[in-house]
Amino acid sequence: MTTETTAEPFHGRTLVIDSATEACSVALFENDALLAGDFRMLGRGHAEALVPMIAQLPDRGRAARIVVALGPGSFTGVRVGLAAARALALAWGSEVIGYSTLAMVSAIARDQAGAVPVATAMTGGHGEWFIEGFAKDGSVTRPLTSLRPDAAAAAVTEEVVAGTQAQALVAARGNGTALAIWPDARAFPLLPAHALTADTRPLYGRAPDAKLPGGLPGPQG
Incomplete structure (x- = not known):
């Protein structure tokens, strides 16, 4: 995955969308100040809930920058978030950037536990867990795997x-020490700048489940 980042301070409104896991959350920021946000444990039904959650934000969530969770997580949840971000960006002429779900979890953990190394462990597919290691500054020390x-x-x-x-x-x-944490769009300011990427392709934590004719990889989950 490309690691091109947005490192310069952003001035203006940012809409953050995170629907990659059982949780679904949205938040609207003015610079780094939270204007409004919503967090719901849905399990399923992200497609039905996400757009109404955004619409309830000030100015219906309109922002010059949209930041969206890329996964890993639920295949459907990741796609729902990305589709909403891209559609809104097209309508508003906004910039879209992304972040890893596990980077968000580790950032929340460091906020709770202090500037310490953190491992993330999240529900994956087929009975596996997504794990990744992060240094106390949020940089990756052990790559994402399932x-x-x-x-x-x-x-x-x-x-x-x-x-x-x-x-x-x-x-x-x-x-x-275990910290039961779900990603939360309202915690966006905790993410280090290097965790943001202009490459908004879905981030998967495991190999493709199947191959298409000719040996091409099929959908991942």
Whole structure:
């Protein structure tokens, strides 16, 4: 994935959309100040809930910059968020940039636990967990991968583990601090600038489930 980032301070309104997991959240910022936001644990139904949530924001969420979660997470949830961001950007003439769901989780964890290394552990597909390691400044120390729970527990070495499977991973490993965290658009200012990317292709944490005729990769999840 391209790591082109938006490092310069942004002045103006930013709409943040995160529908990549069981949680669905939106937030509208003026510079770094939160104007309004909404967070809901939906499980399913993101397609029906997301646009009304945006419409309830001031000025119906209109912003010069739209920031959207790229995953990893639910295949459908990631696509719903990206489709909404791209459609609104086309209508408003806005810039669209993205971020990793796990980067958001780790940023929230560092805000709660202090500037410490954090491992993320999130529900993946086919019984696996998405894991990734982050330094205390938010840079990636162990790349995103999707592993069975036992392999994930063996791979994670950080004391602090955050995410939807943090408690299960810490229990399986037998030590550490677990922070049960879902990504939240309202926490956007916690993301380091290097976590933002202009490459808004969906971010998957595992190989394609199937191949199309001719050996081309099929949909990922």
